[in-house]
Amino acid sequence: MWWIFPLPFVSSCPVVKTFGKQFNLLRCDMNKEKPQAIDPSTSACVIPPALPKGDLHKLMFRYSEQEAQEIGDYVEWQAHGEETVLHAEKVASERVMGHDHDVWDIHTDKGRWWVITNPTNLYSQELMPSLDYTLSFHIGLMARVAARRELDGSDAEREFVLVTSRKLLQAGEALDAADEAEEFQAVGMRCRECLITFIRELADGFDFGAGDDPPKAADFPAWNDLIANTVAPEASMEYVRGYLKTTGERAWRLVNWLTHAANATSADAHLAWDATAHVVANYTRAVLKMKAKAPDQCGRCKSFRVRVDWRPDLGDEGMYVARCEECGAQEHPASDQIADDN
Template sequence: MANRTLEEVSKYVEWQSQNKCKVVSAKPEHEFNDLGVEVRVWNVKTDTEGAWWVVEGDSVPMNLYPQEAYYFSADEVYSFHMGLMDRMNASSEYKPEEFIEAITLGCDIAPQLFRKLKIIASSIDTAVEIEDFQAIGVQCREILIELGNSVYFEEMASDKEQPQASNFKKKAELFLQFCLDGSDNGDYRSIIKKVTEATWDYACKITHSSNSTFYEASTCVTLCTSLVGIYENIRQKVSDPIAQCKCRVCKSKKLKIINDDLGEDGYVKKLILKCEECGENTEIVFEEVVPPLE
């Protein structure tokens, strides 16, 4: 199939729009041929639904991806799209667990979240009808609500009003403010907040859309799985006493614990770290208690 025209790309985006947006501009951003297939990535702007990437090409199904949600460059959206196409063409020995571990880089995930992620990762492989894709959107929203309940606890609100049980975006915001406080984490916190809101909004869009296809639903599953991995990484970072440490001499982060000092309450008060690069020992004293090391 030859590359699509500007008119075809514009009609596709407007057809996929839930709110009947209009394309105000569309231009080819980059062309790829490194896998023996000619693929073009379009940069499309709309009047009411923001900016989108549209990927199409020779023997490659056309699909669109929101620029504001997750895909920051033409290279990245091309890589994701081709990976998705490759998975669609893979053998029937698809294992949801491996898909989740690949997306989240194998981070530890709360059991109740991992179980639900496996369900939607399995569902996307058999989804055919519009109702199947809408159901996946519903399940993604439920996973995000469960994620909010998993990472949030009441102390994070301080003296503010407690969010409602199903208010995922507010719980996520309070979690980020609590765990990524300070100006050093400002950019990190801002980016994750944008991805969080976009993932929730995208899941809601899939839930109510009558035009969704496998590609939009699969994007929703991938975004949802990625977000769970992001939040689990933040939670694990906060509970890791040496995540921010580095050698005081050579500044290497290749450190291993050679001794720890536990208080009477069983919490870590002090650590001795050895640098695997220069051999220097570094002593870390904690002003706040740290849970016992496993």
């Protein structure tokens, strides 16, 4: 194998100049069994040594250092620090069903990997030497992963209504497997149970001021009105309060109807599940914001990018903390002042 470099390139390339001095180059002599080491300055036929992998990026065109750094960090994270990335090179990019997938050839100090994006995953080149096969495998695997039902919302929201989240996910999985009317009816029953469990979890996690005469545990319409009035009490929030009440009441009627609908269809079951998930998401977000005493606007940088995080490391049983995504400031429910997140 011959490497042919134009003369200006050889004279100006720091890598070739450096390693041309450090290694003896070999004469291409077909009449002798062993190559002879000679002075490269007098030879007309030389084979340069392999370039170090850590310097290959200096000779690449269309090289994005930021992209390569992100991919390299991903590989080292997946290797748990046991491998160091020496070279990262994007070797292919293919669009499949509207999604772009970039393929990277990664050299580490222990082996080589394919890294394919959107979503990102890595594959050993020792086990999968073919790029085209690996790309096809990746797309098929990610399609199956994407088909799995997952709930929307943050980790804090799912933690706040943990039992409800589990029941809602199970209802969704039952919906995906349903084919007949009685199975669609069962989805309605699961959604109904999910809504009842939901108001119980909210009542356990937050004081809605029901006093000594709270609504019955399974009286969802009464709890729906009480919760909506609590999270949107001001006169200026009339439309928000009305929307929350209406969506909750309609979702409750829909799931009860579906439970007894002998001619229920797949579309009916999907509508019931979506309505249930929508009610759960709306109330969870609003109640969690009140529980964490999260402000609408950061008191430090005035950004509106304030979210609630679940911090199991705080307190005896964990704590919900308001945090600004812009400046990192956070507010504990027990404190009225914003503190820097160190």
